[in-house]
Amino acid sequence: MRSIDEEMIERKKNPSPPPSTLVELCVKKAIDDLKYLGDVGETDINILDSILSHCTIQQLAHIEESTKGRDLSQVTNKLWKRFYQSEFSVDNVNLVIERMRENNVSFKWKMLYYAKKKKDIEDAQEKSFQRMKELYKQEDERKQKRQIKICNEVAPSNKRSFFGGYGPSTTNTKSNILKKAKTQLLKSQEVKNLKALKMNTVHRNNCLPIRKPPLMNPGKSSAASSSNHGGPTKGRRLC
Structure with missing residues (x-):
């Protein structure tokens, strides 16, 4: 201590x-x-x-x-x-x-x-x-760019058309294609056969015998025919 x-x-x-x-x-x-x-x-x-x-x-x-x-x-x-x-x-x-x-x-x-x-x-x-104002402005510009705009300008003739090749429009191209298809159809064998069949039908119709219509009094008609020609009349053919 x-x-x-x-x-x-x-x-x-x-x-x-x-x-x-x-x-x-x-x-x-x-x-x-x-x-x-x-x-x-x-x-x-x-x-x-x-x-x-x-x-x-x-x-x-x-x-x-x-x-x-x-x-x-x-x-x-x-x-x-x-x-x-x-x-x-x-x-x-x-x-x-x-x-x-x-x-x-x-x-x-x-x-x-x-x-x-x-x-x-x-x-x-x-x-x-100011920052918010700038952001709103940028957003408005972005929306304006995304909007669909109608264009009334005619496309230049030197641009390629939808069906290929160059031309003023697709309408002429379609017309040319249809004309070409029609020409090929007219030259086809099926069309030629249809034309020949039609001509044969017309020729046969022209060669059918011509028959006189019956008279109202058959007795007098038969007597007149017998006296003029000495017998019954036969149908005549045109060809």
Whole structure:
């Protein structure tokens, strides 16, 4: 076991931290519960500086809006400048400072932050709108190209027709083919046989005997015939 002297020497080498004050405990508790913090009332500026430096953008904006009758920009302005720099770069911060100096004006960084944010959103929306407009234009052009268009132009005569060869139209080609087929049909043996058969039929019809029509009185007709010719009349052939 260590002696009392050894323990006293060890304490002198590694002294324990002093106990936290009540204010420090309250600040720590407030930092842990920032999401529940609202109206800060008349809280001391130094205490607020220790607490609000841990806020997010949403928490800081909520506390400022909730605190009525008190301007917290003495503490929050530098915090908004920090947010502006972290989101829009150091160069933008320096540009804003230079412009305010040239125009001899001064604006709170909270207002500058939201103005810049709004402008960026509007620019992004405008770019998005232009992009959508371009896409709709391309889609309309694509649909126009796919539409069926009626063409009234006559095809040039030097183009090949449907049945082969070259010609002004397919109608003449069809007519020539039909004429050729008709000529071949007329020269065929079947047509010649039909013509010969028709001529033979007409010749036989012309060579049939001619018979006189019978008379109303058969007796007188027979007597007249016997007296004129001495006998009955025979049919005569024309050929």
